[in-house]
Amino acid sequence: MNRAPLIFLGVFFAFAFSFVGLVLTNQITYGGLSTHVDEGEGKAFPMQPSGLAAQGKRVYQDLGCVTCHTQQVRRAGFGSDMGEKSRAWGERQSVARDYLREERVLLGSMRIGPDLRNLTTRKNPDWDDFSADWLYRYLYDPKLVMTDSRMPRYAFLFETRPIVGEPSPKALKLSGSHGPEAGHEIVPTDRAEALVGYLLSLKDTYAYPETNNVYTPPAPEAGEQKEAGQ
């Protein structure tokens, strides 16, 4: 270990080894993954997001939503993302192809808030009236629609303005003390509309062939798997 060239070369090859093995290998084997063309539906999945959703993704990015929200559904039995007695954050495990159309893949590493990957398909008793309107009110002040929410308000994505002529159809329907002062209305800004458009586009329901590549435990082992998971 007293010869500098030996150390330089050794370190170089060690990094080259992991770079080739982890980065290049994956880029070569599935960096060119194509969309799945469903002849029956005549569409290619995942589908191209709408322009509004693409803009909304930028808002999602610049506000740093990924700091608290993941966008990945782990397989059944791994945590409690899906499957029996789970949080039902998705119908199936997230697979690589789900993220194919995304310029920046934001899997996230923290669940200070819930996962958002399948926000629009989520079944939640609190969300009977889940809709764009619900999301607007939630972003404006989460406690208005979910009293025990710990999310900060994103009121700065909305503007309060005097009603000129007809009230805007987009104005938030807020009641009582939460509403704006008389003669004013609270409307979402373009950024809020884009963000909500993006959130409403989050849905991974199409079953690709590879979504079936999961382990199906034989009956007796199923119990053990669960216990191991606790």
Added chain:
Amino acid sequence: MSADQNNHFFYDQSDASDESIQAVHSQLLHQKPEPREGYKAMPLFLLGLVSSMIFVTSIYVVQHRVGFSPMVYDERFEPKDTAGGAVAELTPEQIVAAGKKHYTSTCVACHQANGQGVAGVYPPLAGSDWVTGNEERVIRVLLHGLTGPIDVGGTTYNGAMPAFGKVTGGGYNWSDEKVAQVLTYIRGEWGNQAAPITKDKVTEVLNAEKDRGKPWTQGELDPFK
């Protein structure tokens, strides 16, 4: 207490010199400690640790490598076939549902949603022995198309059925699976009760007729009646 640095001050030169650190460790790198208690046990323990780590982790990697496939996201998954394609089999209900989807997107234009067709031009599928009869014949019709007058249930129809299969001159190039799905659907709908048609059967027929480049006529299909 912590003012130690200040008390001894920075020019207290009792710390080991850089030169001696270099020299001593340079020797030590190639020299194990002198033999004494514990000396023999330590390298043995490490040797055991290193080799067992390598052993255990290699076995783990080999067992959970799932063919190094980029399309598997569950390390416990065991591919059923060696090809690694691992495409799941559809259930009969899914096949019929898929067939219905194909039918309503394409076939419905001529044969109608109720499978009755259009009098004189497009023959009915409901209750037709062309559909529920010999599968060899109906597969050929769908793959290569049909032209000229045909007789269905005593009525003559004179339309043209395009080629849907992966054949020369066919504009649709449906996969064998899709052909099988739509045929299975029409053979079980509108009161029809014929057996499903498998993808393999379609492939077999396609291979048997791979040189054919034009639609069938009724006469040509009589052998498959």
Added chain:
Amino acid sequence: MATDSSLTSELTPERSAKHPEEVSIIDASLRTPLVVLIGSALVWLLIASVLGVVSAWKLHTPAFLDACEFVTYGRVQPAQTNAFIFGWGFNAAFAVSLWLMARLSRGALPGSGVLLLGAVFWNLGVTLGIGGIILGFSTSLEWLEMPGFATPLLLVAYALIGSWSLVVFRAGRSHQIYASQWYLIAALFCFPWIYSVAQVMLVFSPVRGTVQSIIHAWFSSNLFLLWFASIGLAIIYYFLPKLLVKPVSNYYLASLSFWWLVIFGSWAGGARLLGGPVPAWVQTVGTAASFMLVVPLVILGMNHYGTLAGRWSVVKENLSLRFIAFGIVALSLVLVAWVVGAIHGVAQIIQFTHVTTAQIQLGLYGFFSMVVFGALYYIVPRMLDTAWANAPLTTVHFWASALGVVVLVGSLAIGGVEQGLRLADGSIAFAAVTKATLPYLFAATIGFVILAIGQLAFVLNFFWTLSRASAPAVRTMKGLLAAQPEAAR
């Protein structure tokens, strides 16, 4: 410690070195660039401490400062992390590694212009980057949030500073290469490689799909295991024998653990993606490589604890050693947590919880920063030719840092495990999970406040010392000798 007694005599004190004047020449040659690097590191440390309190506060009191877009949690938290890593961590690591390299290679710095330019570029880049995050140009990639317009500057700056480190290495008089230097060389090569790959393949011309996530995991695990840990280990390997005047025990194993860490550590990133939408084999290899870290964990333990054994009284007396010993314990815990966290049964619980943050804080604060503090307490007085201005402030710094790390990491780890167990139970409503973590998050804020107090003490002490050193009266050795009684007060 009879084992090493025969060898101990071989480590000779500085006063009997062949060229006793050598060290002061080296230290003097480094003075200007080191003051700039350490000064800016400390300014960033202070900024990161304040941002840390703000972002921790927002976690349990979401209404805190929620009207202003620029201080939403999603921006403050990444700004804090980046200020800590790239502002404090890198500047301090540059300073300490340059000094270590110069001392161990026994070569003075031939000139400091390039280094100063590098330092200016680096801090300009970090300022632009963090400003970019606050203003909403974040890339939203953890530890890579700084926008693309700032990062090329960082690479240029790194090239300037890093190449100078190599110049010092080659120009020195020493022909032996000590363990600290192996780690410094590894770190030197690691960063430009992983950072440029991450920038090109994630930010400038993004690859498709979840290959991005693999590259990201590869980057961030290497940044910790092969950059921060390497710098930290270089410091530990240098200061243990130096301050204890005792060779590193079982030193012949050090090279094995070095190569083991470099080879397997660089593959360990996949373990961060367990259960995620990346090929299963990447996860499997990640778990396996993480398990391999048991070997360096054991060898480093034998090297470090073996050397410390029997000398704990010296550790108690010596400020630098106290920080470094704390860091050694934290490093062991981080590696244990890394190995354990790669087990599927554990990962599915602690993934995405505050345990993740606890691990990062233990690694970056408890291990890396503490070890660097220890080094700085040794380097700064030698470099400035003066003693620390105020002794009580050093005491405050040590105890606040130690206590702060314990409170912060402890509360986040326990709270995170509770959060993970509740998350894993689908019948507990999400809001209830969050609510259960609130007391722990509050404790974490207290941890951040304690840490901020400690860092404030450190920064004050440094600039106080710096201002005294600038006074002409204490420039010379004689002046310092005369000034010593006052300095000790």
